[in-house]
Amino acid sequence: MGFSVTTWNINSLRLRMPIVEQFVLKHKPDILCLQETKVPNDLFPASPLRAMGYEHIIVHGQKGYHGVAIASRFPLVEDHRQDYCNVGDARHISAVFERGSRRIRLHNFYVPAGGDEPDRTINPKFGHKLDFVEEMKQLNADSEANTSAILVGDLNIAPLEHDVWSHKQLLKIVSHTPVETEGLLEVMQRGAWLDLMRQHVPENEKLYTWWSYRAKDWEAAGRGRRLDHIWSSKDLGPHLQRIEILKEARGWERPSDHVPVTAHFNL
Template sequence: MPLRIATWNINSVRLRLPLVLRFLEEHQPDVLCLQETKCPNDQFPTAAFRKIGYDHVAIHGQKGYHGVATISRRPMSVLETRTFCGIEDCRHLATSVELGSRRIHLHNFYVPAGGDEPDPEVNPKFRHKLDFVQEMHDILPATIADTGSILVGDLNIAPLEADVWSHKQMLKVVSHTPVETEGLEAMRKAGGWVDIMRQHVPPEEKLFTWWSYRSKDWEASNRGRRLDHVWSSPDLSPVLKDMAVLKDARGWDRPSDHVPVITDFDIG
């Protein structure tokens, strides 16, 4: 059974609703996970998604900041939303997607960016980010029979050297500092998660999902980072059929600074 899952930090779902609808119509994912929706639940544009066949919508949002949402053409139920570091930000949403006799537990994350100063002693935002990733150790793949697990989202960390345009120049820049990259990789490995984007694209090959608004010509400079991720439980790793980063979306009208990541599985 084919399953297409996409993830995208949309940077305001209402502002960029036409882009999301365009993406859904052109690429037809079964499930789309959105981050940084910046929208309270009662103002989420649910009707627009149901109009084009995405009848199942799960939302964990707040006004003006953060927010995650998962939109599906397949039957879906909400498992939980977690609070991290005792802060009531909307940064996590877990759902269960039905695939005949099988299920996929899907974790949708928006990890804190961490501010500009990579010193937790002077920057509370960076301290929050590190603590958040540490608490993510509790997010583990399901152990239920006939149930696989996928973790997606804007994790705001580019863990590998080829996940940034210049490893040497980025070592002291938030998102690629050693304390972040080592912390995220430790969390991933401890949970047994598989980085399926890097399963598809060799770890030494450049791979980006984000290009700054500050760059006058983002495409020419290509100073990107891989901040958006898709991980799976080990049982789903062998059935990954394809993965694509939709770089063209960065050039759409009034774009997000992130682009969609699309993964295709063949679930037996």
């Protein structure tokens, strides 16, 4: 029995619903996880998603900032929203779904970007990011009995050398500083998470999901980073068929600076 999960930082859902529809109508993921929806719960545009077959939607949003949502063709139960760092930001949501005899907990994260200066003494946003990652270290893929786990989202960290266009030049740039990359790798190690995007792509190959708006020609510049991630509990690793990074979406009309990333499983 197969299923697919897409993660996408959409950078304002209401603004970019046309490209969400463009993506869904062609690629038809079973579950769509969105970040940076930037819409409060009462104004969330559920109707167009339901019209495309996503009858089961859970949201955690706020006006103008952050926001995460899960839209699914399968029933979602036991949904949970955790307030990381206790500041009231809408940055996490999770729910359980079932495929065949398997129960799966799906986490959707939007980790703080961290501002521009990688020094928490002068940049509170960077300190917030580090505290958020520290709290994530308590999240274990095997924490629920008889339940597999998938973690997706914009984690705003490119942890490996070839997750960025230039490891050397980005070591002092937020998203690839050693304190961030080591922290995220510890989240993965402590929580027994499997990096599915690197399961079929060796660590010495470049892998990007984000290209800055600042580049006049993002494709020619080639300065990407892997900020979006799909992890799972180790029992799901053998069931991963493939990962698709839809790079072409970065060139669509009024695009997000992130592109959809989809994991296909066969249980």
